[in-house]
Amino acid sequence: MDLKEFIQMQYMKPDEIIKLQEKRLRKIIRFAYDNAKLYHDKLKSVNLKPEDIKKVEDLRKIPFSSKEDIVKDPFGAVGDKKNLYKLHTTSGTSGKGETIVYFTYNDWEHYAIQNARCLNSAGFTKDDIVYNATPYGMFFAGQVLHDGAKVLGAFIIPASTLKTGWAHINNIKNPFFKPTAFVGLPQYLLRWGHTYIAAGGEPSKSTLKKAYVLGEPVPPTVREKIEQMWGLDCRIGYGLSEIGASAECDEKNGYHWCEDEVIVEVIDPKTGEPVEEDEKGELVYTTLTKTGTLAIRYKSGDESAILGRDCPCGRTHAKLRLIETRLDDLMKVKGTLVSPYTIEHAMFAHDIKGFLCVIDKEKDSDVIRIYVKAKESNTLQNQLISEIKTTASFSPTFIKFIKDLPQIGRKGKRVVDLRKESPLNKLVYEFEDSVSK
Ligand SMILES: [Zn+2]
Structure with missing residues (x-):
């Protein structure tokens, strides 16, 4: 043809x-x-x-x-x-x-x-x-x-x-x-x-x-x-x-x-x-x-x-x-259905170079830990918290500014739900261990 x-x-x-x-x-x-x-x-x-x-x-x-x-x-x-x-x-x-x-x-x-x-x-x-x-x-x-x-x-x-x-x-x-x-x-x-x-x-x-x-x-x-x-x-x-x-x-x-x-x-x-x-x-x-x-x-x-x-x-x-x-990626976080897309849209509305959002469970309640590749700033932190709250309807447990992010899987996942079993979770555990030291 x-x-x-x-x-x-x-x-x-x-x-x-x-x-x-x-x-x-x-x-x-x-x-x-x-x-x-x-x-x-x-x-x-x-x-x-x-x-x-x-x-x-x-x-x-x-x-x-x-x-x-x-x-x-x-x-x-x-x-x-x-x-x-x-x-x-x-x-x-x-x-x-x-x-x-x-x-x-x-x-x-x-x-x-x-x-x-x-x-x-x-x-x-x-x-x-x-x-x-x-x-x-x-x-x-x-x-x-x-x-x-x-x-x-x-x-x-x-x-x-x-x-x-x-x-x-x-x-x-x-x-x-x-x-x-x-x-x-x-x-x-x-x-x-x-x-x-x-x-x-x-x-x-x-x-x-x-x-x-x-x-x-x-x-x-x-x-x-x-x-x-x-x-x-x-x-x-x-x-x-x-x-x-x-x-x-x-x-x-x-x-x-x-x-x-x-x-x-x-x-x-x-x-x-x-x-x-x-x-x-x-x-x-x-x-x-x-x-x-x-x-x-x-x-x-x-x-x-x-x-x-x-x-x-x-x-x-x-x-x-x-x-x-x-539809498989939809997650229930603190009782609300959220997609990684919504979280990404909210985060990238700000001046950041990348992020990793980790959703986990501690003592029966959902926790959300967000690692952001950007220069540390209280203003930015407050902006991100308020943006996430408006678009994804939850408040992160913490936002931590860091220098480097790991690549999670071939597609570089930015939102990882540790409540679900996945071979990629190991990378997230290793990363979180390394930044908490
Ligand atoms: Zn057209």
């Missing part, structure tokens, strides 16, 4: 999108029933036959599937077992175990095109020099963004993960590299920016002019910080290895899905019933073109809302509200 054709796909007429979705849906349900045990059994459990699924609404008759199903039997969700090309895995940090996702060559090509569309939506062009700092390897993002940028025709610097932030800063500064567009976790740009500034550098004078960040929810205060610090335009993307990818356009207020590839439903996680447009609920996906690991009515655990197909940018594929919360 040539570049023009895939860019054009983002502007299909809504009725054409639905027609294509239904044609592909009928085909994929038949294929799943005949070839993937997981979905054959799901349909059979409610006496459904593939021919009962004709329209998008008919999907509601099929029972949900979930990450747990794929973790339990990864091959049970695979359709075309003979033509598999490769696999990728997702981290098991949510405590649900590792998900193995299989791809045929054709699946991967579709993913590359989806990512090229996302990069195009995020303002990247063939003239960009893309600095790809997402990890290449078992995790799918590095390679799929590499292949997306390749379809777009851009020049790629495959940085992946490097040992230190300085190694990346030096690459970005390298006069022979001159990257214009960054891809990676938002907190990389935050961390490297602070490191660079502390050494007298000026990130805003780098050659980077665009960033496409993904891998974690991005509060508005974090985006603002990145944009100011680096003097660039930052767009947010969202994707799951089981499903595909989506990205913000110039409007910067939601991600456009590739609706020709995926049907998105939003449900009330308690009742399983669909919610109204604009109303928040759990995202449920059905993939239409993949034949390796299939996702049929796959519950994502992510909370968002469908914002409709009308967007001033002209793209016609439905937009989803920016994701703030993974």
Whole structure:
């Protein structure tokens, strides 16, 4: 497919999108029933036959599937077992175990095109020099963004993960590299920016002019910080290895899905019933073109809302509200439900370089210890306490100013709930021991 054709796909007429979705849906349900045990059994459990699924609404008759199903039997969700090309895995940090996702060559090509569309939506062009700092390897993002940028025709610097932030800063500064567009976790740009500034550098004078960040929810205060610090335009993307990818356009207020590839439903996680447009609920996906690991009515655990197909940018594929919360990440703190997103948004509204919020239990009550990387100041401390109280409805047990923060896990978690068991807790205990000495 040539570049023009895939860019054009983002502007299909809504009725054409639905027609294509239904044609592909009928085909994929038949294929799943005949070839993937997981979905054959799901349909059979409610006496459904593939021919009962004709329209998008008919999907509601099929029972949900979930990450747990794929973790339990990864091959049970695979359709075309003979033509598999490769696999990728997702981290098991949510405590649900590792998900193995299989791809045929054709699946991967579709993913590359989806990512090229996302990069195009995020303002990247063939003239960009893309600095790809997402990890290449078992995790799918590095390679799929590499292949997306390749379809777009851009020049790629495959940085992946490097040992230190300085190694990346030096690459970005390298006069022979001159990257214009960054891809990676938002907190990389935050961390490297602070490191660079502390050494007298000026990130805003780098050659980077665009960033496409993904891998974690991005509060508005974090985006603002990145944009100011680096003097660039930052767009947010969202994707799951089981499903595909989506990205913000110039409007910067939601991600456009590739609706020709995926049907998105939003449900009330308690009742399983669909919610109204604009109303928040759990995202449920059905993939239409993949034949390796299939996702049929796959519950994502992510909370968002469908914002409709009308967007001033002209793209016609439905937009989803920016994701703030993974339902698994919601925590009850002192009786109130809080998400890490809310805490991050509150903290980054102030002049800090980073923080770690530790939620723990002592003598049956919740305690919240916050470590802040910033210059010690009573004013800042009071501002942070009042901000947290307003946005997250709890008061921290203490706020301690420190010089350095540990990296908790690959994604550098900033909010850790020690009340839940996780292999990452050990790092937090070690860190807290070291600062209390
Ligand atoms: Zn748009």
